Amino acid sequence: MKHLSELEQRLEQAAHEVRQAARHSVPPPFEHRAGRPTPPGWLVFALAFGAVVLAVGVLPMLSRSERPDNTVGEPSPTTAAVVTTTIPATSTSPVVSGDCSASGLPMPADQEGLPDQVADTRLAIAEAAIACDFETLESLAGPDLTTSFGGGGFDNIPRWEEEGTYPALHLLVELFDTPFASQDFEDLPRYYVWPSAFVYETWDEIPPADLEALRTIYAQEELDQYSEFGSYALWRIGITEDGEWRFFVAGD
Amino acid sequence: MPSRDQGTPEVEPFEVFYRREYTRMVAVARALLRSGTAAEDLAQESFVAAHRHWGRIGGYDDPGAWVRRVLINRATSFQRRLGAEWRAFDRLGQRADERTVPELTPQATEVWEEVRRLPRRQAQATVLHYVDQLSIEEIGEVMGCSSGAVKSHLHRARNRLSERLQAWDEEEV
Numbered sequence: 001m002k003h004l005s006e007l008e009q010r011l012e013q014a015a016h017e018v019r020q021a022a023r024h025s026v027p028p029p030f031e032h033r034a035g036r037p038t039p040p041g042w043l044v045f046a047l048a049f050g051a052v053v054l055a056v057g058v059l060p061m062l063s064r065s066e067r068p069d070n071t072v073g074e075p076s077p078t079t080a081a082v083v084t085t086t087i088p089a090t091s092t093s094p095v096v097s098g099d100c101s102a103s104g105l106p107m108p109a110d111q112e113g114l115p116d117q118v119a120d121t122r123l124a125i126a127e128a129a130i131a132c133d134f135e136t137l138e139s140l141a142g143p144d145l146t147t148s149f150g151g152g153g154f155d156n157i158p159r160w161e162e163e164g165t166y167p168a169l170h171l172l173v174e175l176f177d178t179p180f181a182s183q184d185f186e187d188l189p190r191y192y193v194w195p196s197a198f199v200y201e202t203w204d205e206i207p208p209a210d211l212e213a214l215r216t217i218y219a220q221e222e223l224d225q226y227s228e229f230g231s232y233a234l235w236r237i238g239i240t241e242d243g244e245w246r247f248f249v250a251g252d
Numbered sequence: 253m254p255s256r257d258q259g260t261p262e263v264e265p266f267e268v269f270y271r272r273e274y275t276r277m278v279a280v281a282r283a284l285l286r287s288g289t290a291a292e293d294l295a296q297e298s299f300v301a302a303h304r305h306w307g308r309i310g311g312y313d314d315p316g317a318w319v320r321r322v323l324i325n326r327a328t329s330f331q332r333r334l335g336a337e338w339r340a341f342d343r344l345g346q347r348a349d350e351r352t353v354p355e356l357t358p359q360a361t362e363v364w365e366e367v368r369r370l371p372r373r374q375a376q377a378t379v380l381h382y383v384d385q386l387s388i389e390e391i392g393e394v395m396g397c398s399s400g401a402v403k404s405h406l407h408r409a410r411n412r413l414s415e416r417l418q419a420w421d422e423e424e425v
Binding site (some may be wrong): 003007008010011013014015017018019020021022023024025027117120121124127128132135136138139140142143155182189196240242243244 | 255270271273274275276278279282283288291292295297301305309312316318319320322325328329353354355356357359360363364371372373376381385396410413414417
């Protein structure tokens with residue numbers, strides 16, 4: 001294509017076709033279901049196969065490679081932790097404004113080894129958290145985002161902030177500045193997890209540098225408790241390899 | 253927390269917002285996904301997300317930008333989830349959905365296939381610009397980046413598309 005104007009024409013024409021085709025789509029009514037929207041067709045399928053899919057889907061945020069109480073049928077990671085990053089010595093830009101637990105925090109530095117989509121989501125979440133921008137943050141949440149406790153969704157995050165239960169936004173930013181790890185599960189996309197400490201089966205396996213990174217977030221007593229417990233079960237964030245923010249949870 | 257509700261803004265009824273924006277969202281989704289039915293489902297899922305908290309989201313300065321952001325952020329993982337479900341249906345010998353959605357011409361299909369092969373941010377900017385006909389500033393609002401970044405995404409996208417579509421044309425000749 002020699003001229004960009006020709007490209008422009010093709011794009012305009014293709015866009016026109018897409019808009020025309022979309023006019024054939026009739027919006028399904030929301031009002032006929034007591035105010036609840038009509039579930040998309042694929043959701044019907046998802047419900048039919050829900051039990052299995054859900055059981056598999058929540059595993060990465062709940063378990064390490066081999067929990068003692070693994071049940072038959074639970075997938076185990078095909079690869080254990082693969083930790084590649086080091087803690088950035090310096091952070092990048094200073095912060096913006098806002099009034100929340102993340103106000104004034106620096107943006108986490110770039111981390112090497114992340115797929116572009118994961119890196120984009122990580123930085124977008126951190127940026128929104130620092131700006132105390134719940135609107136953007138919610139739009140970045142995956143449809144199945146799980147937050148502690150008891151399988152809550154995004155709503156826990158503003159609630160924790162407003163009630164002062166947990167400094168959720170602060171944690172999001174700080175955790176993203178720790179080393180990450182990736183985990184593979186059968187039939188699931190790869191997960192990227194912050195901090196890397198979570199994917200180690202025992203506390204003793206966590207590399208010293210990765211433990212050091214946790215000291216900027218947690219008091220020594222907290223870390224000692226989990227050292228005695230045997231593994232890291234504090235806050236962690238998970239993003240799938242295609243950039244879906246999937247969990248922000250704590251606890252065993 | 254500055255970005256939460258400030259006061260009690262006038263909230264447009266969800267139904268009005270939904271009916272006004274629906275086909276535009278389907279068009280954006282259609283350009284980002286391969287399947288027309290998947291596009292409808294993704295658009296609906298994005299509206300479901302907004303509907304769930306409409307009292308709050310409806311009070312935002314631009315609820316449409318919020319729904320677009322949800323839609324473009326979810327497009328990639330949606331494609332993957334849907335692919336897995338359809339593969340499961342294929343194994344069962346049936347399809348989940350018999351809806352008929354108008355096919356695009358081969359020329360348009362070719363263009364959107366190339367757009368989907370662009371880096372994600374470039375593809376998003378291209379679709380929001382050409383399909384949704386948003387201004388540079390509006391695209392920046394949806395994508396959460398500056399106008400300069402949007403222009404850069406579009407510039408790179410055009411250069412790359414120009415090369416790729418030319419290659420297609422030469423192959424056809």
